[in-house]
Amino acid sequence: MTEPVHIHTYDNGLVLVAEPMDWLESAAFCFLLPAGCAYEPAERAGLGAMTCEMTQRGAGERDSREFIQALENLGVERGESVSVSHTSYSGALLSDNLAATLEIYSDLLRRPLLPGDQLDAGRQVALQELRAVEDDPGHKVMIELRQRFYPSPWGRASQGSLDGLEATSMDEIGEFFQQNYRPNGTILSVAGRFDWSELQQHVGRLLGDWQAAQGQEIVEGPAGPRIEHVPYESNQTQIGIAFPSVPFAHKDYFQSWGAVGVLSSGSSSRLFTEVREKRGLCYSVYGTNHTVGKLGSVICYAGTSADRAQETLDVMIGELIRLADGVEEEELGRLKARIKSALIMQQESSGSRSASIARDWYHLGRVRSFDEISRLVDELTCDTINAYLAEHPPADFTIVTLGPSALEIPREIS
Amino acid sequence: MKFREHRLDNGLSIVAECNDRAVSTSLGFFVTAGARDESDEVSGVSHFLEHMAFKGTPTRTADDVNRQFDEMGAHYNAQTSEESTIYFASVLPEHQGEAVELLGDILRPSLREQDFDTEKKVIVEEIRMYDDQPPFGAFERCMAAHYGDHPLHRGILGTVESITDLKVEAMRAYFAERYSPQNIFLVATGKVDFEALTGDAERSCGEWPVVSTQRLTPRAAPHQSFQCVQKSEATQQYLIQIANAPASTDADRFAAKLLSVIVGDDSGSRLYWELVDTGLAEHASVYHYEFEGTGAVLTYMSCEPDAAADNMQRLLDVQRRVEQEGVSETELAQAKSKVCSRIVLRSERPSGRLFRVGANWISRGVYRPVRDELESFNSITAADVAAVLEKFPLSVCTTLAVGPLSEMAEPK
Numbered sequence: 001m002t003e004p005v006h007i008h009t010y011d012n013g014l015v016l017v018a019e020p021m022d023w024l025e026s027a028a029f030c031f032l033l034p035a036g037c038a039y040e041p042a043e044r045a046g047l048g049a050m051t052c053e054m055t056q057r058g059a060g061e062r063d064s065r066e067f068i069q070a071l072e073n074l075g076v077e078r079g080e081s082v083s084v085s086h087t088s089y090s091g092a093l094l095s096d097n098l099a100a101t102l103e104i105y106s107d108l109l110r111r112p113l114l115p116g117d118q119l120d121a122g123r124q125v126a127l128q129e130l131r132a133v134e135d136d137p138g139h140k141v142m143i144e145l146r147q148r149f150y151p152s153p154w155g156r157a158s159q160g161s162l163d164g165l166e167a168t169s170m171d172e173i174g175e176f177f178q179q180n181y182r183p184n185g186t187i188l189s190v191a192g193r194f195d196w197s198e199l200q201q202h203v204g205r206l207l208g209d210w211q212a213a214q215g216q217e218i219v220e221g222p223a224g225p226r227i228e229h230v231p232y233e234s235n236q237t238q239i240g241i242a243f244p245s246v247p248f249a250h251k252d253y254f255q256s257w258g259a260v261g262v263l264s265s266g267s268s269s270r271l272f273t274e275v276r277e278k279r280g281l282c283y284s285v286y287g288t289n290h291t292v293g294k295l296g297s298v299i300c301y302a303g304t305s306a307d308r309a310q311e312t313l314d315v316m317i318g319e320l321i322r323l324a325d326g327v328e329e330e331e332l333g334r335l336k337a338r339i340k341s342a343l344i345m346q347q348e349s350s351g352s353r354s355a356s357i358a359r360d361w362y363h364l365g366r367v368r369s370f371d372e373i374s375r376l377v378d379e380l381t382c383d384t385i386n387a388y389l390a391e392h393p394p395a396d397f398t399i400v401t402l403g404p405s406a407l408e409i410p411r412e413i414s
Numbered sequence: 415m416k417f418r419e420h421r422l423d424n425g426l427s428i429v430a431e432c433n434d435r436a437v438s439t440s441l442g443f444f445v446t447a448g449a450r451d452e453s454d455e456v457s458g459v460s461h462f463l464e465h466m467a468f469k470g471t472p473t474r475t476a477d478d479v480n481r482q483f484d485e486m487g488a489h490y491n492a493q494t495s496e497e498s499t500i501y502f503a504s505v506l507p508e509h510q511g512e513a514v515e516l517l518g519d520i521l522r523p524s525l526r527e528q529d530f531d532t533e534k535k536v537i538v539e540e541i542r543m544y545d546d547q548p549p550f551g552a553f554e555r556c557m558a559a560h561y562g563d564h565p566l567h568r569g570i571l572g573t574v575e576s577i578t579d580l581k582v583e584a585m586r587a588y589f590a591e592r593y594s595p596q597n598i599f600l601v602a603t604g605k606v607d608f609e610a611l612t613g614d615a616e617r618s619c620g621e622w623p624v625v626s627t628q629r630l631t632p633r634a635a636p637h638q639s640f641q642c643v644q645k646s647e648a649t650q651q652y653l654i655q656i657a658n659a660p661a662s663t664d665a666d667r668f669a670a671k672l673l674s675v676i677v678g679d680d681s682g683s684r685l686y687w688e689l690v691d692t693g694l695a696e697h698a699s700v701y702h703y704e705f706e707g708t709g710a711v712l713t714y715m716s717c718e719p720d721a722a723a724d725n726m727q728r729l730l731d732v733q734r735r736v737e738q739e740g741v742s743e744t745e746l747a748q749a750k751s752k753v754c755s756r757i758v759l760r761s762e763r764p765s766g767r768l769f770r771v772g773a774n775w776i777s778r779g780v781y782r783p784v785r786d787e788l789e790s791f792n793s794i795t796a797a798d799v800a801a802v803l804e805k806f807p808l809s810v811c812t813t814l815a816v817g818p819l820s821e822m823a824e825p826k
Contacts, residue, residue, distance in 0.1 A: 023435060026759050065687065072682040072748050075755025092759055124693020131718065132696050134649035135548045233647040235542040267468070267480035277476060280535035283543050305542055334484040341487030341506050345438050348763045 005357065005367045006196045008203075012212045013184025016203050017361050019191045021350055027192030028092040028350035030358045031105065035087040035180035037160070038153040038293070039216050043167070046126055046160015048082045050168050051176045053122045054114050056080070060107030064118065067104070076101050077351075082158035084292045086362075087180075092351040095193035099202050106206035109181055116170045123165055130159045137238045138284075138303055141230070141402040145240035145299065146292075148224030149398040154292045155223070182213040189358035192350030218293075226398045229406035237309035237403030239302045241316060243394050245289060247296030249363040255388035256289060258380045260298055261335040262327040263287045263319065268334060270319050275302060281312045287320075291363065298394065306404045317397070317410045324393030326386035339377050343370055417781040418608045425596035426619050428612055429775045431767060431783075436604035439510050440764040442502035443517050444599040444772045447592035449496045450565040450705075451629060458572015459580060459588050461494040462537050466585070467501065467520045468492070469529040476529065479520055486512055489765070496566055497629075497705055500772070504765045507605040511614050514600070518618030521593065530582045538578065541571050548716060549652035550645050552816040556654040559641060560812035564634045566705060594625040601772040604764025631707030634658055642815045642822045650696060651722040651817030652715070655729075659702055659709035659806050662777040667704055668790045669798040670806070674702040674711055675749040676741050676799075677732065677808065682748065684732050689715065695725050700808075706777065711808060719818045726813070727825040733808040740800040754788045 006018045037048040057064040071078060074097040079090045089108065093101055133140050146155040188207075190199060232238075245256045264271045264287040275285045282304035290299045300320070304312045346352050347370070360367045368376075401407050420428045448460050469476045483490050483503065490503035501520065505513045545551060554569035561567035572580075600615050602608075636658055660667040678685045678700020689695040695717035703710045717725050760766035761784045774782045782790075815822055 024762055026762060064691070068682045069748060073751055075751045077756065077759060078681065094755055094758060121691065121693040125690070125696075128650075128693065128696030128717065131649050132548075132716065137546055138543075234546040236539070236546050266484040268477070268484045273477070273480070276536060277480070278532075280532040281539070283536055283540040303543055303546075304539055308539075334481065337485055337487035338489075339487075341438070341489065341504075344506060345489070345504060345763075345765075347437055350762075351759075 027095040027098045028354040029190045030090040032187040033087045034185035036085040037156045037158045045164035055112040058113035060111045141238035141240045145400040149242040151223045152221035183210040184212040189354045191353035230402040232402045237306045240400045241300040242398045245296045245298045248291040258385045262331045320394040420612045428600045430602040430606045432606040439604045440504045440768040445499045446597040449568045449570045457576040464494045467523045514614040552654045556814035560656040595622045603767040634708040640813045644820045648817045651719040655713040655811045657711045657811035659711040661709045662704035666802045669802040672749045674700045723823045730825040
């Protein structure tokens with residue numbers, strides 16, 4: 001079922017990557033712009049999110065309302081987000097509407113109205129999102145964890161800060177837009193049903209003469225404290241643990257991914273079995289690989305009643321340390337079965353495929369086909385994973401807890 | 415696409431939408447057992463029982479269950495609602511038989527006391543997790559206030575007290591009654607070998623004993639009240655409203671769904687322009703839920719506490735305006751295009767189709783291909799929407815607010 005991935009780089013640096021999935025009626029796209037919150041000035045935390053918000057308040061010939069309505073009439077399931085490295089605009093839709101939808105997004109990218117009279121409304125939207133995090137302890141602990149684990153600005157949260165959002169002006173939004181919404185460094189991915197040569201020409205007409213601009217350098221600062229408790233009034237204590245690992249583009253990434261899969265993929269995985277199934281300590285527990293820029297980590301989470309949090313933390317750390325002893329054949333066999341079926345089922349969704357190929361291009365400068373991923377999974381063995389783990393045992397943990405009281409850090413790692 | 419159906423002698427129904435071009439198979443056992451079938455003494459038992467199904471059977475330990483699902487690379491889960499418990503898995507077609515056997519087996523769980531006691535802790539953690547999350551129990555409180563003595567008044571998870579006090583014998587008795595085969599439907603979508611499916615189901619489920627059961631399905635009476643519950647440590651104020659709406663078998667449910675999209679879709683709706691685009695609220699949405707015998711329109715809003723009373727007034731104004739003036743052709747067309755696009759997108763995956771095929775068969779005893787679903791929405795007129803508003807006005811509703819405020823002024 002695998003079809004070739006089409007790639008075209010326009011003269012201004014914009015890259016179009018597209019994977020045909022002719023058995024679908026839908027198409028999905030994703031614009032990945034080099035406009036993440038890492039590029040915000042430190043005292044304007046949230047500028048990227050506000051810029052993203054303001055770009056959707058009218059573009060080209062359409063005012064704010066006409067802009068949204070045009071997309072809704074085309075039945076586009078929209079999404080937009082700001083991460084550390086990127087601002088992304090994505091959508092899934094019936095393939096007949098793809099050309100018209102991309103045209104509307106080209107207005108957003110090149111001719112947004114950025115209406116000054118809506119700045120306060122846009123600011124309120126951003127402030128509401130920032131406040132919402134305060135009521136979501138599971139989300140908040142992950143933000144607090146990333147901020148401490150990664151050297152600045154790689155751990156930033158896109159929601160920004162109260163001071164940053166309140167101080168942001170229309171001129172600053174315009175400047176952030178001019179500098180970071182640019183074709184060089186932008187990836188447009190499309191997956192689903194489309195005609196490649198039509199798509200390539202259409203995108204060329206819409207975005208081929210978009211002017212390139214110079215990107216900004218990122219100045220790195222220090223990471224935060226490794227161990228911290230954040231006081232929070234709640235029934236449960238939230239636990240976030242991070243440790244360094246290899247990033248997505250690293251040659252050993254699949255080894256780390258395999259090890260973390262044994263730790264946390266599926267109900268027979270180690271964390272689920274030891275923390276939830278055997279001990280009933282929590283409802284939700286997981287670990288996952290995370291990459292930002294060129295930095296990689298493994299990030300783990302659990303939320304549990306305050307009086308059971310210490311045991312939960314101890315068991316989790318115990319499992320992380322035990323991982324260095326290696327994984328077993330049966331565990332790896334189950335993981336491979338899960339990955340294989342997930343890969344095949346990804347062929348049923350244009351949305352998940354378009355996100356994957358955009359991510360591949362950003363990290364690797366190419367797209368991994370289903371066949372290549374399948375082969376890489378087949379090549380994983382306990383020996384290769386265990387050799388990786390011997391060289392990179394989980395260590396140097398950053399631990400953030402959020403809840404009514406602090407926990408003791410297990411002796412073997414403090 | 416080909417629809418197939420079969421019924422075992424004990425009453426268990428099997429339905430499938432077979433798509434030979436699909437690359438996966440989705441399977442689900444739908445059990446008509448949910449919070450509405452419980453009594454106060456066993457509140458939360460349906461959901462707790464869903465967890466217990468994964469804790470082992472006479473021939474499998476809990477580890478065996480988890481391991482065997484993972485070995486076939488299944489993407490599986492279970493969910494409990496007011497009126498059903500659904501155990502589902504998506505697998506590659508070659509694992510269809512194994513998946514049916516395993517799902518069938520866990521529907522006859524051992525319900526061992528030791529596992530029951532361990533899992534009780536997980537359920538309590540789940541309840542406490544939701545207690546710490548927005549909207550901090552507002553949905554359950556609002557359901558209780560709206561439904562009064564109606565069977566839908568109980569929360570799905572139960573309470574820390576009801577779960578702590580629950581005895582394993584009570585769960586076994588509930589299981590024996592509600593998990594009788596006439597209450598169970600095996601649904602399959604995607605690439606399905608139907609002959610194998612019925613044969614496997616017969617072997618796994620054919621001997622399950624029949625117990626007569628009943629479910630009361632009265633239409634809920636209209637209710638109107640307002641309550642403000644203080645939670646001082648919250649940052650935002652949260653508002654839930656429930657109004658009556660068409661039931662799962664009412665023909666006007668399509669009009670009700672389009673109305674909810676026009677008034678309160680996440681984007682481009684009347685509430686979106688009034689409250690979200692303006693930055694007055696973080697979130698405002700309306701959703702139509704259908705139940706057996708009755709239905710509900712749920713409105714959810716979250717915002718800064720200072721803006722809450724004013725926003726609630728704006729919400730009421732939006733509701734009254736649509737009740738008086740109805741909806742425009744432009745709005746209706748836009749809502750149809752959104753709803754139909756979503757249906758087609760979701761239907762591309764067998765796992766997305768599973769729940770639609772299951773709901774249509776269980777609630778209405780019909781199979782409806784995607785094009786029929788689209789046609790049902792596309793044929794709705796503005797007059798149909800006006801008629802549903804006349805019958806079920808949005809402003810006649812139960813309102814519950816949770817957040818830092820100790821009291822809020824009621825809208826005029």
